[in-house]
Structures are given as structure tokens and as C-alpha cells.
Amino acid sequence: MTYAYLGPEGTFTQAAVRRLLPRTRKVPHQPFPTVPAALDATRRGDCEAAVVPLENSVRGVVAVTMDQLVSAGMHINAEVEVPVTFALMAPEGVRPQDITRVFSHPHALAQCERWLAERLPGARAQTAASTAAAAQEVAAAGAAGGAAIAAPPAADLYGLRILATGLGRDARAVTRFVSVAPDWSRPTRTRQDRTSLMLSLGTSGPARVVDILTEFDTRGVELAWIQSWPTGERLGSYHLFIDVEAHIEDPPVKDALAALTALGLGVRFLGSYPRWGAVTA
Amino acid sequence: MTYAYLGPEGTFTQAAVRRLLPRTRKVPHQPFPTVPAALDATRRGDCEAAVVPLENSVRGVVAVTMDQLVSAGMHINAEVEVPVTFALMAPEGVRPQDITRVFSHPHALAQCERWLAERLPGARAQTAASTAAAAQEVAAAGAAGGAAIAAPPAADLYGLRILATGLGRDARAVTRFVSVAPDWSRPTRTRQDRTSLMLSLGTSGPARVVDILTEFDTRGVELAWIQSWPTGERLGSYHLFIDVEAHIEDPPVKDALAALTALGLGVRFLGSYPRWGAVTA
Known part of the structure; x- marks a missing residue:
């Protein structure tokens, strides 16, 4: 079983994959640059299932997933909830006052917009394909005034320094992910x-x-x-x-x-x- | 009666203001940089009403407006629908192959994402506060590889050249706007x-x-x-x-x-x- 997920390493979707099968330490999973790409790989049979974000307790449904569920003929075989904690991270040496651009996934930017308006009013929000992609990109660009909003573990993964945590509107924010595949796998009936x-x-x-x-x-x-x-x-x-x-x-x-x-x-x-x-x- | 709207000149919201009272040629209206700013001005009494986008026939509700309706204690006094047609526009001399960044409102970028993926796969999407703000910004930056997605009239307003039209997923796309104010104005009952x-x-x-x-x-x-x-x-x-x-x-x-x-x-x-x-x- 290989899971397609919205990558790269360090996204909330990857955390969802890990939570989904916690007993198996090493769940094979393969990153894709977008939600449609992850679903396409599953439809082609390159991966057995795709894990995709469905809705967030603060910002509602994830539009790209809804569009795909309507059009892609997929079945849902499992759900998993993941707490969502956002951190601001930048390359070593970048101070908050140096930040001119903040990269993240649109859903993350929306959940952090109050924090950004208050703390970094001069910085421009720029969308990335995922929170981890934003971190990767900011790391690659070096100290050029860019910072990323991503899950805290992404900082270690991409060699960035965390400048602030708890950027989201609600500390209890949760995202629900679903595992989808072309066929229904008939998971064991649980009475719940x-x-x-x-x-x-x-x-x-x-x-x-x-x-x-x-x-x-x-x-x-x-x-x-x-x-x-x-x-x-x-x-x-x-x-x-x-x-x-x-x-x-x-x-x-x-x-x-x-x-x-x-x-x-x-x-x-x-x-x-x-x-x-x-x-x- | 002055309407607060999401500006600058040339947004779909401004078109909604004009449609709302078509008999009055000159409806006084004042641009604001964001939907919350337009609503704040109305709550303070600086404007009598604010016109805000509520939902789109392709991409669903406008999250920032939903958030504001929940929290801002406003009343709805009118609704108006506006057909939504997106054009790609850039400063004179910029050719499609020169475009590295495409600016627009997040809702517009989402509605045009298929077109962008097919026609400008190498260009990066960047969010702006409104479609017209994107056009204004691209015009100010000059021929630096930037293009905007906005309503066709924005090209004339900001001195840009239209490179392509009909970028949206559906040519019949419509956005519903509402006019909101702190009090309910008791519009004439129409039986409809x-x-x-x-x-x-x-x-x-x-x-x-x-x-x-x-x-x-x-x-x-x-x-x-x-x-x-x-x-x-x-x-x-x-x-x-x-x-x-x-x-x-x-x-x-x-x-x-x-x-x-x-x-x-x-x-x-x-x-x-x-x-x-x-x-x-």
C-alpha cells in the first residue's frame, strides 16, 4: 500500500498519513505537488490511495478537494483529524523586521491573516502549493526577506529557524483529511x-x-x-x-x-x- | 448614500455597485483595500452601506465575507448578480512567454487555475487584495514579467494590454454580491x-x-x-x-x-x- 500525498516532506497531509496507520512505523508514501496530481496517481494505479485535506475547523472546506471529489469518481476509505499549528520560519539571520514576503498554502495564509495583519503588516502574502513547499522554497532562496508559514517540523526539515508559533486564529484548529481510492475497500464495520x-x-x-x-x-x-x-x-x-x-x-x-x-x-x-x-x- | 466597496476602481465589486442602482448614473462610492475595511467604514458610519461579494457559481462562498457576516452584526438590504469574465493583462511589450508571475484575487486565481496550468505552466500565481489592485500593481511595476487577471475594463483603467480573455472555468460564471449596513433599511416588499x-x-x-x-x-x-x-x-x-x-x-x-x-x-x-x-x- 503506497499513499499519494500533497508534498513535499513536512506537510500537514504527511502528518495525516502517519496518523492514519500509526502502528506501522513506515507507511510507504509518495509526495505530489498538488491535490489533483495525488488523485491522478491513484486513479492511474501508481498509488493505492491518496490522502487529501477535506475541511478545517476555522476556514471550512478545501475547495480543490471538493472539486476533485465531484469530478474524480473516488471513494472515501478512512478519515483522520490532525491538529493544525502554524509557525513562522525563515533562514538563519533573517529578523522579523527583514521579512517582506510570507509564503504558504492559501488555506494557511487565510487562517493566519489576522496574525500577519497585526505583526507583519508590511509583508506580502504569496501562495505556495503547500506549507512545506513554502518552507523549501524560502530555504532555497536564502536570506532574501522571505519567510514561510508551515508546520513546526518543517523548520528542521528545511534548515529554517522558527521566529514565532501559534499564528493561527484558533489554537484548537483541526483539519480533517480523507483517504480516497477509486474503489471502496470495505473497511471493517465498527458500529461507529x-x-x-x-x-x-x-x-x-x-x-x-x-x-x-x-x-x-x-x-x-x-x-x-x-x-x-x-x-x-x-x-x-x-x-x-x-x-x-x-x-x-x-x-x-x-x-x-x-x-x-x-x-x-x-x-x-x-x-x-x-x-x-x-x-x- | 455612499457605498463602501472593495477597490480600487475596476473591481467586480464596483460593477456590482453600478448594477445595484442603474438608474442613478453617479452612485457615490468609495474604494477600500479589503472587505473588512469596507465593512468597518460602514459600521463607523463613514459610508451608509458596503457592497461585498458573497458567493460565486463556480467557486462557492467568499470566505472573508462569510467570516465578516458572522462577526460584524450587519444586515443585508439588497442583492445583485454580476457576470464574471476574466482577462489576462500586462504592460505594453510584455509577451505571453515573458510572463513569470500572475497577480489576482485568490478567488479569481482559483477560477482560472485550469487555464493557467495549461497556458502558463511556468508562471507563479501571486495573490492581490482585488483583481483591480492586481492590475494597478502590475502597471506600476512596468514590464517586469508580471501580468494580472482582472475584469476586462481594468486594462483600460490601468493602461494594460489584454493578452487573453475567457480564462475562467465557466463562461457563464456569476458572482452574487450583497449590500450590507448596520441596520435593516426595510426595502419595499415586492412579493418576490x-x-x-x-x-x-x-x-x-x-x-x-x-x-x-x-x-x-x-x-x-x-x-x-x-x-x-x-x-x-x-x-x-x-x-x-x-x-x-x-x-x-x-x-x-x-x-x-x-x-x-x-x-x-x-x-x-x-x-x-x-x-x-x-x-x-
Whole structure:
């Protein structure tokens, strides 16, 4: 089993890969420069699964992953949560007052924007493909006024010095990652499972959401996550992502899906997998 | 009436201001460097209203606006949709093969990322505070390998030459803007109104969504928009934004709100205003 992940070494996604299978010390995993590239490698069969960030407790969903889930025909086989702590790091000799540009992943820059506005108001934010890519790039450029926002271990990996920690808006910030693959791997049923579904609302739009949720609610299936995502066709046209606290083989879920299909709604099964809190880490 | 907007001259937000009051040729409006700055000016009373982008048909909600709506205690008094067409522009003499950096607003860069990956794979994306700010900056820097992605009229405004048009993922892309102010201005009731609400789900989380939607559905109030937004406290903790196709003074809406309050849910009224399609532009 080789995991494709958003690299290089030292990203939060790599931390997610390590958390996902903590008992195996050496999980083979291969870095890719972008989320779509990691998913492409998995679709081609070069890697068995890809680990991708799905949502963050401060800044909401990760748009590139949502887009890929809609279009890439992938299944979710596991989820994992990773605490997100941001550090400002720069090459040796760079002082805070020297910093003119701060590199990081757009999601990280967004979570740290208050800190940056207060502490480094003159510095310009520049996007990088990942937090670790930002650290790598700043290290390669040397002491040219560049600093990176990344996970603290990235400083050691790329020979940078940490100038500040705790840059994020919330110290308890968490990102949820999912492990995806072309096929559903049927993870062992745990009685604490989650099932992810994608529904196409069609021309009826948001007005159908209540019908969908009611089919689960009346059967005692609890909703864990609800997220609309634009189809791109027009305003008001959405896909609906739903996570429910149950397994696809639980009779109430089967019944609800049959009812939704009878209503003429497109339903895509994304996967059933153990809820992160239920897994012994 | 002075509108605060995300400037400088030539942003899509400025186009939204102009569309909002098309009969008045000269709507006084004042540019601000960021969405929070525009809202601050309105909260202080320096401007009567601020026009801010809320969601895009391709890339979903605008995170900074959602954050501000949660925290800034504003009301929505109007909505307006603006078609979004992106052009690549650079100073005279810059050829496509010279471009090393492309500046734009993060939302615009995201909508154009496929085009950029295919046509300018070697160019680095750099964020600017707005599309027009990117054009202004590229113009100021001169022929140094920089290009901007902005609305076509920004090229004339800042003396740039358009190198390509139609960069976005979807030619029909539309952004919905809202006009917000500290108080609700009670726009004339049109029988084609929309009401925006923000609900706090509390500790019960997404499981309450079906209860909320059912209160409107059973009273025949149609749902127009549903959007969860993280509270920042933990994964699974959300505010719920809902637009319904009705006016706050319609009895079914009043009844539904009373029922929701009785359920112990926090409800914030954001505003009732004419639906964009219903307004004579």
C-alpha cells in the first residue's frame, strides 16, 4: 500500500498519513505537488490511495478537494483529524523586521491573516502549493526577506529557524483529511461508522434539501456533516455532500437511499468508514 | 448614500455597485483595500452601506465575507448578480512567454487555475487584495514579467494590454454580491423577496438542520440557499446560513421563526430584500 500525498516532506497531509496507520512505523508514501496530481496517481494505479485535506475547523472546506471529489469518481476509505499549528520560519539571520514576503498554502495564509495583519503588516502574502513547499522554497532562496508559514517540523526539515508559533486564529484548529481510492475497500464495520454521500439536487435546487434530510431523519439516521458545493452551472445549482453516522449496510441507510432514488435524485455513494473519534489511534 | 466597496476602481465589486442602482448614473462610492475595511467604514458610519461579494457559481462562498457576516452584526438590504469574465493583462511589450508571475484575487486565481496550468505552466500565481489592485500593481511595476487577471475594463483603467480573455472555468460564471449596513433599511416588499437568516446550531450540530428546514417546509416557505460555515470552535460546529423565498413579515416566516426560537436555537435576522431576478435592472 503506497499513499499519494500533497508534498513535499513536512506537510500537514504527511502528518495525516502517519496518523492514519500509526502502528506501522513506515507507511510507504509518495509526495505530489498538488491535490489533483495525488488523485491522478491513484486513479492511474501508481498509488493505492491518496490522502487529501477535506475541511478545517476555522476556514471550512478545501475547495480543490471538493472539486476533485465531484469530478474524480473516488471513494472515501478512512478519515483522520490532525491538529493544525502554524509557525513562522525563515533562514538563519533573517529578523522579523527583514521579512517582506510570507509564503504558504492559501488555506494557511487565510487562517493566519489576522496574525500577519497585526505583526507583519508590511509583508506580502504569496501562495505556495503547500506549507512545506513554502518552507523549501524560502530555504532555497536564502536570506532574501522571505519567510514561510508551515508546520513546526518543517523548520528542521528545511534548515529554517522558527521566529514565532501559534499564528493561527484558533489554537484548537483541526483539519480533517480523507483517504480516497477509486474503489471502496470495505473497511471493517465498527458500529461507529460514517457514510459519505454526494447528491445531485437537479433543477429543483435547495428546495429538495429538506426532503433528503427527512428521509434519513425519519429512519433515525443522524446527520454528521452537510455541505453544498456549486455545480458551476449557475447560482443556486449545488451538489450536496452529506455524512451520516451509520454504515451503508445498516438497513435504515439502505431504506433512505432507496427512497431518495425513488424521488428521482442522483445519489453517489462515496464510502463507509470508521469515524475518526471511534478509531483507536 | 455612499457605498463602501472593495477597490480600487475596476473591481467586480464596483460593477456590482453600478448594477445595484442603474438608474442613478453617479452612485457615490468609495474604494477600500479589503472587505473588512469596507465593512468597518460602514459600521463607523463613514459610508451608509458596503457592497461585498458573497458567493460565486463556480467557486462557492467568499470566505472573508462569510467570516465578516458572522462577526460584524450587519444586515443585508439588497442583492445583485454580476457576470464574471476574466482577462489576462500586462504592460505594453510584455509577451505571453515573458510572463513569470500572475497577480489576482485568490478567488479569481482559483477560477482560472485550469487555464493557467495549461497556458502558463511556468508562471507563479501571486495573490492581490482585488483583481483591480492586481492590475494597478502590475502597471506600476512596468514590464517586469508580471501580468494580472482582472475584469476586462481594468486594462483600460490601468493602461494594460489584454493578452487573453475567457480564462475562467465557466463562461457563464456569476458572482452574487450583497449590500450590507448596520441596520435593516426595510426595502419595499415586492412579493418576490428573499430573507436571509443565520442560525446557531449549538452543541447539537448538524443533526438539528433537518428540524430547522422542516419548520419552513411544513409552512410552505421555499429554501433558496443553505450554507454551513464553521464557528471555529471544533469540527462539526457550524453556523447555518439560510435564504428563504419569502419576506420576514409573511406570516409563515414569522411562525417558523417562533418555532425555531422555541426549539432553543439562536436565530439572527440578516434581512429581507427583493430577489435579484425580480428586480427590474
